Amino acid sequence: MADKLTRRRFLKRAFGSILTVFGLSSGGYFYANRIEPTLLDIKKQQIKHPLIPKSFDGMKIVQFSDTHLGFHYNLTQFKKLINKINKLQPDIILFTGDLMDEPNKYREMNQLVPMLEQLHxxxxxxxxxxxxxxxxxxSEIYRNIMESTNFTVLLNESTAIKRKDGGSIYLLGIDDAMLGKPDLPLxxxxxxxxxxxxxxxxxxxLADDAANYPIHWQISGHSHGxxxxxxxxxxxxxxxxxxxxPEGLYTxxxxxxLTLYVNRGIGTTRLPFRFMAVPELTIFTLNSG
Structure with a gap:
């Protein structure tokens, strides 16, 4: 994966973005730094496929991603996000990575864990x-936090979601492409x-690879839109x-x-700005088609 070698290019682009943002008017700077990062767009998306059992019709999945706690996103904001997710009454909750910006430097684990436990x-x-x-x-910091708060960590593995009538669908999770070892066949x-x-x-x-396998939908984050x-x-x-x-729905x-949906995430990283990329929660509703 040659893309793993492009970190320097990514940082150069990031610094170029800083210069561009500072070139905006003071009002634009204030909006991108203080206003847009605090907004929240709740997207609704139907997942429709003939292999979805009818007993799954109407099942609600909520995805959140890329909170980057510790980098201009704090636990007060995170608590509000937790409350919003719970008010949506999801049947399944998915978190697609990047919980803390720097896990080994994060110092509020004792407050973070009870908040994640509250998600139902x-x-x-x-x-x-x-x-x-x-x-x-x-890696182990993140895994320990998520497992201690009743999240199932899917690391190159699958799990079945089952209804009482015997119907089932499967969730698969693979490792990160930049710093991990994703393995679709496994x-x-x-x-x-x-x-x-x-x-x-x-x-x-990685959807380009996933499209070669019997995978019907992919749900991702990472891009921040x-x-x-x-x-x-x-x-x-x-x-x-x-x-x-970079964002939204693709076939x-x-x-x-394969249908791919890319969530814009919640927090920011490297740059404390969002501009025309409002933070996002996604609600997926299953339909047997």
Whole structure:
């Protein structure tokens, strides 16, 4: 994966973005630094497929991603996010990576853990690793936090979501593409044929590989929707593995295509700005089609 070698280019673009933002009017600077990062866009998206059992019709999945706690996103803000998620009454909660900006330097674990415990979903809470969850020797820190708060960490593995009538769908989770070792065949190892599958991958661009496997949907984060976008130019900063698919809904492949959804995330990283990339919660509703 040659993209792992582009960190220097990514940082150069980030600093270029800083200069661009400072070139905005003072009002634009204030908005991008203080206003837009505090907003929240709640997106609704239907997941429709004939392999979804009818008993799953109407099941609600809420995804949040890329909180980057510790970098201009604090626990007061996170508490409000937890309350909003619970008010949506999700059946399943998905977290698609980058909980803390620097896990080994984060000093408020004792307050973070009870907040994550408060998230409730009757069919389970599931998460995967993002690049920041691995960074700074944070892998075990992140895993311990998530497992202690009743999240199931999917690391190149799958789990079945079952209804009482015997119907099931499968969630798959793979490792981060930048700092981990994603393994799609291993994640699919225990998935029976002809089951509806949803892949959690922090990196959206891995959808090009996932489209070659019996995977029907992929849900990702990582991109922050570009975080800073300029009209007629687009996103100024696209991290590695989020350059092809920066935000929203995509269809990949021709026969039995993969559907990809990329969430813009909650927090910020590297730059304390968001411009035309409002933070996002996504609500997915299953439909047997």
């Amino acid at each position: 979903a009757p069919f389970g809470k599931f998460c995967i690793f993002g690049n920041h969850d691995h960074g700074g020797y944070g 994640a699919l190892k225990n998935v029976p044929d002809h089951r509806f599958t949803i892949l959690l991958s922090h990196a959206p661009d 570009g975080q800073v976008k300029i009209p007629f130019i687009g996103a100024l900063v696209k991290p590695p593995f989020a350059r092809n698919y 990949i492949g021709d026969d039995d295509p």
